[in-house]
Amino acid sequence: MDIQIGRGKMARRAYGIDEIALVPGNRTLDPSLTDTKWRIGNIEREIPIIASAMDSVVDVSMAVRLSQLGALGVLNLEGIQTRYAEPKSILERIASVGKDEFVPLMQELYAEPIKPELIELRISEIKQQGGIAAVSLTPAGASKFGDTVAKAQADMVFVQATVVSTAHLSPESVLPLDLAEFCQKMPMPVVLGNCVTYEVSLNLMKAGAAAILVGIGPGAACTSRGVLGVGIPQATAVADCAAARDDFYQETGSYVPVIADGGLITGGDICKCIACGADGVMIGSPFARTAQAPGNGYHWGMATPSPILPRGTRIQVGNTGTLEQILTGPAGLDDGTHNLLGALKTSMSTLGAKNIKEMQQVEVVIAPSLLTEGKLYQKAQRLGMGK
Numbered sequence: 001m002d003i004q005i006g007r008g009k010m011a012r013r014a015y016g017i018d019e020i021a022l023v024p025g026n027r028t029l030d031p032s033l034t035d036t037k038w039r040i041g042n043i044e045r046e047i048p049i050i051a052s053a054m055d056s057v058v059d060v061s062m063a064v065r066l067s068q069l070g071a072l073g074v075l076n077l078e079g080i081q082t083r084y085a086e087p088k089s090i091l092e093r094i095a096s097v098g099k100d101e102f103v104p105l106m107q108e109l110y111a112e113p114i115k116p117e118l119i120e121l122r123i124s125e126i127k128q129q130g131g132i133a134a135v136s137l138t139p140a141g142a143s144k145f146g147d148t149v150a151k152a153q154a155d156m157v158f159v160q161a162t163v164v165s166t167a168h169l170s171p172e173s174v175l176p177l178d179l180a181e182f183c184q185k186m187p188m189p190v191v192l193g194n195c196v197t198y199e200v201s202l203n204l205m206k207a208g209a210a211a212i213l214v215g216i217g218p219g220a221a222c223t224s225r226g227v228l229g230v231g232i233p234q235a236t237a238v239a240d241c242a243a244a245r246d247d248f249y250q251e252t253g254s255y256v257p258v259i260a261d262g263g264l265i266t267g268g269d270i271c272k273c274i275a276c277g278a279d280g281v282m283i284g285s286p287f288a289r290t291a292q293a294p295g296n297g298y299h300w301g302m303a304t305p306s307p308i309l310p311r312g313t314r315i316q317v318g319n320t321g322t323l324e325q326i327l328t329g330p331a332g333l334d335d336g337t338h339n340l341l342g343a344l345k346t347s348m349s350t351l352g353a354k355n356i357k358e359m360q361q362v363e364v365v366i367a368p369s370l371l372t373e374g375k376l377y378q379k380a381q382r383l384g385m386g387k
Helices: 060-069 087-096 099-109 116-128 139-152 179-185 198-206 224-228 234-252 267-275 323-328 340-351 376-381
Strands: 002-006 009-012 020-023 038-040 043-045 049-051 072-076 134-137 156-160 190-195 211-214 258-261 280-283 298-300 314-316 363-366
Touching (some): 020 340, 060 323, 116 134, 179 190, 198 211, 198 234, 234 267
Parallel strands (some): 049 072, 134 156
């Protein structure tokens, strides 16, 4: 239902993940019977969770270990890993400066040119260790380095920006990336994003996307919503884009997975996104908190280094456990940020959903008090859900 903001301007109500809850159905099942497998192109994974292509989250070793655990990690090919042959000292420098020096330092460090030979090297390092080489580029980066990525035989390419569309207008002096042509020429699945609307999602699928990323600005270290005032809360965005996926499948017989990207911290967040229609999720800050993360206890947004208009910041997330604890358990914390796979399986079993497709069909209600109802003591003592 549209709401009148004022004369001449109507608005649709949109909902965030914190405002909804999942309703148990008529059956339950044992968690061991749940199937969380999903597929992007020809790549099948046991865990529908992807680590974001952020320098504080994924390096070569993280990508390899995530692959071994049944998940996926995406390496940022326009970040520290491809600008510096020895990135460890650069990452330590980022973690060491004060908040006032952070943005100027990032702008300085990311002014270093991207080196094609390092793109090839990082992809090779992941593959040589048995990992899935999933990599990320901006549309401009895809135009410039797409051939390098193809030559290095990456397994999957993400073309990401704050907003990606098939109807991008550029100055006459700039040739925009033709997304359909890029998807067709690349010898591996191409994931496109980000988007938040039915129409853009449908157009990206028609362009040949192997999957789409949904989310503008919900990430823990992203400030796009504050800087630009642009975005749609994730529950509504995912549901709208999932509707496009279902319509596209009905029309073509081609199923294009929807990936909820950003703003997801706990197992419950992941469960609710899938219930809204997502096939998988992409998360950053939960993995930035792992002992193995390259950010050294810090996490920063992808658009933070912008020399003109930074749309990200650096947050201190600390180290709360190992990658294994956070992804597959056993949990060492009581706030829902550990054993994300276990949370998903337990939620599915409680709701009676045997697989991801059934999880997408569970009943959802509007429940803004879900995270606060009866939690007075937890909030007062900063325990569990009150942290």
